[in-house]
Amino acid sequence: MKFKRLIWVICLLLAACATPKSEISVQNAWARPAQAGSGGASVTAVYLTIENHGDAADQLLSARTDAAAGVELHETRASGDIAGMHGLHTLEVPARSRLILRPGGYHLMLEGVTRDLQEGQTFTLTLKFTSGQQLDVQVTIQENAP
Amino acid sequence: MSAEKPSETRLTPGLVVAGLVMGIAAFGIALLVMYQNRQSADTAWEYRGTLIDPPQPLTDFSLVNQTGEAVSLSDFKGKWVLLFFGFASCPDICPTTLGEYKRIREALGVDADKVAFLFISLDSTRDTPQTIETYLRVRGTEFVTGLTGSETQISALIKQFGVQFHRIPQGDSYTIEHTSTSFLIDPENRLRVLFSFDPEVFSLNPAMVAGRIRELL
Numbered sequence: 001m002k003f004k005r006l007i008w009v010i011c012l013l014l015a016a017c018a019t020p021k022s023e024i025s026v027q028n029a030w031a032r033p034a035q036a037g038s039g040g041a042s043v044t045a046v047y048l049t050i051e052n053h054g055d056a057a058d059q060l061l062s063a064r065t066d067a068a069a070g071v072e073l074h075e076t077r078a079s080g081d082i083a084g085m086h087g088l089h090t091l092e093v094p095a096r097s098r099l100i101l102r103p104g105g106y107h108l109m110l111e112g113v114t115r116d117l118q119e120g121q122t123f124t125l126t127l128k129f130t131s132g133q134q135l136d137v138q139v140t141i142q143e144n145a146p
Numbered sequence: 147m148s149a150e151k152p153s154e155t156r157l158t159p160g161l162v163v164a165g166l167v168m169g170i171a172a173f174g175i176a177l178l179v180m181y182q183n184r185q186s187a188d189t190a191w192e193y194r195g196t197l198i199d200p201p202q203p204l205t206d207f208s209l210v211n212q213t214g215e216a217v218s219l220s221d222f223k224g225k226w227v228l229l230f231f232g233f234a235s236c237p238d239i240c241p242t243t244l245g246e247y248k249r250i251r252e253a254l255g256v257d258a259d260k261v262a263f264l265f266i267s268l269d270s271t272r273d274t275p276q277t278i279e280t281y282l283r284v285r286g287t288e289f290v291t292g293l294t295g296s297e298t299q300i301s302a303l304i305k306q307f308g309v310q311f312h313r314i315p316q317g318d319s320y321t322i323e324h325t326s327t328s329f330l331i332d333p334e335n336r337l338r339v340l341f342s343f344d345p346e347v348f349s350l351n352p353a354m355v356a357g358r359i360r361e362l363l
Contacts, residue, residue, distance in 0.1 A: 032241050032285070033284050034284060035280060037277070037280070039235075039272070039273075039274075040233065040234020040236070040269075040272070040277055040280075041234065041280040041281045041283075043235045043237045044201065045237035045243075072316075076238045076239060080327065081325050081326060081342055082310055082320070082323055082324060082325050083239050083323065083324070083326040083343070084312075084323020085237075085238060085321045085323070086314075087151060087316055099195060103238060103240060103241075103242040104238065104343070110237070111319075139171065144245060145284060145287075
């Protein structure tokens with residue numbers, strides 16, 4: 001009887017270890033200033049670092065905030081001297097890895113900011129991942145990378 | 147008897163192994179040194195722009211600045227000009243370049259007034275002088291002259307810079323992919339240096355650009 005129970009405990013422990021869990025954390029979220037309205041000044045980009053401490057890959061599916069009408073996942077790509085932005089459906093964060101979104105690479109484009117975003121202010125951005133994890137991130141408005 | 151004889155002439159298995167180990171180690175160190183030399187040779191290469199020699203005279207053009215006034219390239223005769231092309235709805239590359247122009251200007255110090263900074267919009271549809279004025283102000287780069295014009299004017303003037311751009315539809319809007327090079331123009335309105343984005347950090351290197359400009363002043 002005791003032996004059977006032990007087997008059960010071992011099985012449970014193994015199952016707990018094998019179940020892929022996603023443990024996402026986000027750091028250094030920042031964006032350049034923007035001004036409410038419709039022109040180019042109402043567009044800005046959020047940069048941040050996503051860390052996946054889990055044993056399974058996860059994907060950033062979408063982001064939203066009440067500070068902007070829309071948020072899009074983008075990548076700046078260059079071919080020779082020509083650079084442009086390309087929309088992405090998801091952003092993969094491999095297991096036990098870090099993904100850095102920074103100028104000239106991946107970014108979350110904010111379109112049509114709903115209020116003026118001035119240096120030193122912050123706003124909340126909600127990130128949604130494939131694993132179901134949802135994260136509220138404080139984004140600091142600053143001119144340069146932290 | 148044998149104890150009196152020095153064993154140095156005898157090749158014991160221990161000596162052979164020691165010799166082999168030392169040989170392999172020496173070979174390894176030699177490889178490592180060669181590899182490191184190659185690496186330092188790679189990193190020693192410093193990008194300082196593409197010099198246009200002889201300087202390429204530019205055809206004059208006239209556009210409208212952020213306060214609605216007509217501005218020509220010839221208005222900048224007697225000054226150096228650092229210029230790039232972009233569009234105001236660009237959240238990544240253009241603000242990065244503008245931020246670097248700010249740092250280049252700071253690095254120029256007392257020579258800052260000898261250089262004019264220009265931004266020419268490739269988005270004739272959306273970028274009005276007012277849009278550009280707001281854009282440059284929000285970015286804290288009011289010192290930059292932001293120019294806009296009709297599609298025909300822009301298409302005509304970019305040819306001499308070799309600039310290309312394409313509109314890419316994005317949802318019900320569009321984005322623009324474009325040449326991200328900065329152009330340095332001399333006081334006689336001639337093209338002198340092209341600065342590409344630094345491939346490592348995908349941005350301009352402000353200290354390098356400022357240093358290069360000061361050398362030419």
